Amino acid sequence: MTTGASGTPRAVVLVSGGMDSAVTLALARERGFACHALSVAYGQRHASELAASDRVTVMLGAVGHKTVAVDLRSIGGSALTADIAVPEHVDAHAENDIPVTYVPARNTIMLAIALGWAEALGANDIFCGVNAVDYSGYPDCRPAFIAAFERLANLATKAGVEGHDLRVHAPLIEMSKADIVREGMRLGVDFAQTVSCYRADAAGRACGHCDACVLRARGFADAGVADPTHYVPGA
């Protein structure tokens, strides 16, 4: 482990402002890392996510928080960045059906930026909140993707040349949304500060009907925890 001046090992933690990355940050702190939180402003329509990421990183004691801009709007191809409507949640996805909210290569791009910052910081650990269970059908949330990125990371950087290991941690990857809620409650995460909705309003209030809202609300229900989400009136 590469350690800071205080002897605490450093990690870069991807923080979106949603519930999954908040729990991931809390877990990385619990495991003893000095956490450098990274948010990526990729042109997402739901920019109130980024405001939530500021609250979450302060709340959970990150030692620093950086937001890096990359303009994925110019690439398009997703309802989250282009002029395509975010649909209501439906349960009956066909197998291999990838929703329009999928952003092409988003997790690859965000992990690549995290890798660059980790290398500049001398951190050997990267945390991200991807989740393969209630994952909306995104290919870049699968365990095989994370394993392939970790392998790439060790070839891409000085770490590989110098013979020390970079690790990519995805501690929520096999958890259900209810597991994530329970884990967050155990760690003292205030979920009211997080925003998951794909079409949250400027105040961070959730629509209640998109995939992200429906999966989140079910997580609270299944965990038997009152849903603290701020919804728009009438949601």
Added chain:
Amino acid sequence: MTTGASGTPRAVVLVSGGMDSAVTLALARERGFACHALSVAYGQRHASELAASDRVTVMLGAVGHKTVAVDLRSIGGSALTADIAVPEHVDAHAENDIPVTYVPARNTIMLAIALGWAEALGANDIFCGVNAVDYSGYPDCRPAFIAAFERLANLATKAGVEGHDLRVHAPLIEMSKADIVREGMRLGVDFAQTVSCYRADAAGRACGHCDACVLRARGFADAGVADPTHYVPGA
């Protein structure tokens, strides 16, 4: 192959404005691809590279050219993006010595953005000009890195889920700079339009003394081709 309206297969080609990516673009065109050129404005100090990328893509017949901004200055860690001086070239690098011009995870980030655009375009082929021979000691220019990225790309995207293959081509990877010069001459690349220098001036004129300049000049000398580079007076 995914084809455009005309039946021509599409490729995304990373174009920096330097000589290697110009030859790569010419090769991709020769292989029959409709080339969508991608430049990444990552905060490099040598911004005249980006002006060169405009000239190169027009000269070599790309069907489109997009520049995506990602602010790697905020990450730092390199002489190309942070306030660290670009050194003069020296021949005697120690083994495993990575120069300060290395930008942490740069090729991973640029390939990740290329992957996103390829997916949005429906292109199955990505070309990049990385080179493992005269590569200045960068870890992300090695063949094993490209192979690992290709493997990741097929897990990261719809291509993998839908069972078709993404290919990452690095046609120069085993070539010397002299080979690259000869290949460019065969393909009609006007190298005077390209800028390789790490500290080129605003007009794109080269310093003549950084790693990029020295390796490039040797390539012309070894190929027996007159060096058409525009140097600053007295270089």
